[in-house]
Ligand code: ADP
């Protein structure tokens with residue numbers, strides 16, 4: 761089976777799994793992560809099939825989207841085998857999808873990802889910052905009934921996934937201080953770091969303008 765055909769099939773599988781999500785993890789996010797991974801791949805020598813498969817599949821077994829991640833992982837493995845990926849490639853892809861997320865790095869843990877995983881992790885994180893990142897944070901906050909902003913509520917120092925998922929004291933603006941402004945220093949590849957510096961600036965400008973307008977400054 762040709763690489764293009766394998767990727768087309770994996771894309772279709774991911775689309776079926778992701779199209780129902782409406783909290784910022786929809787297929788548009790997946791496609792952007794695939795596109796950015798392709799861009800980063802041009803600067804690095806990594807396995808293209810492993811990288812782009814992991815990009816397509818990185819949120820499929822996410823515990824926010826399913827109550828049974830293990831069942832989805834089994835389904836992914838069977839599907840990848842049917843598309844003639846080697847056991848080695850499949851193991852790598854599953855490891856990457858299990859260890860990619862921001863919450864995995866909270867509390868001092870930092871799983872060592874293979875280069876393919878570092879690329880997808882960077883692409884996933886770049887999609888959480890800049891203009892798209894601002895949009896996704898507001899969208900997510902709205903979907904979870906977060907306040908937009910409350911100067912009385914200080915940003916937290918997140919130390920666990922439990923804290924990250926506890927939205928009782930969360931605001932959209934605090935999410936920038938708790939996660940989004942930290943992303944530029946958490947990236948793996950230099951190509952991603954370069955892209956992040958402009959996106960970081962977009963968020964800083966947004967936050968400055970937001971607070972000025974909040975305080976009725978002219
Ligand atoms: P991942 O699991 O890929 O690290 P998340 O599911 O945590 O990503 O986040 C999905 C999107 O929603 C990201 O753009 C993220 O910044 C945003 N988001 C996550 N938690 C919050 C929150 N409490 N308030 C606003 N936006 C959030």
Ligand code: NI
Pocket residue numbers: 789793818819884
């Ligand atoms: Ni993602």
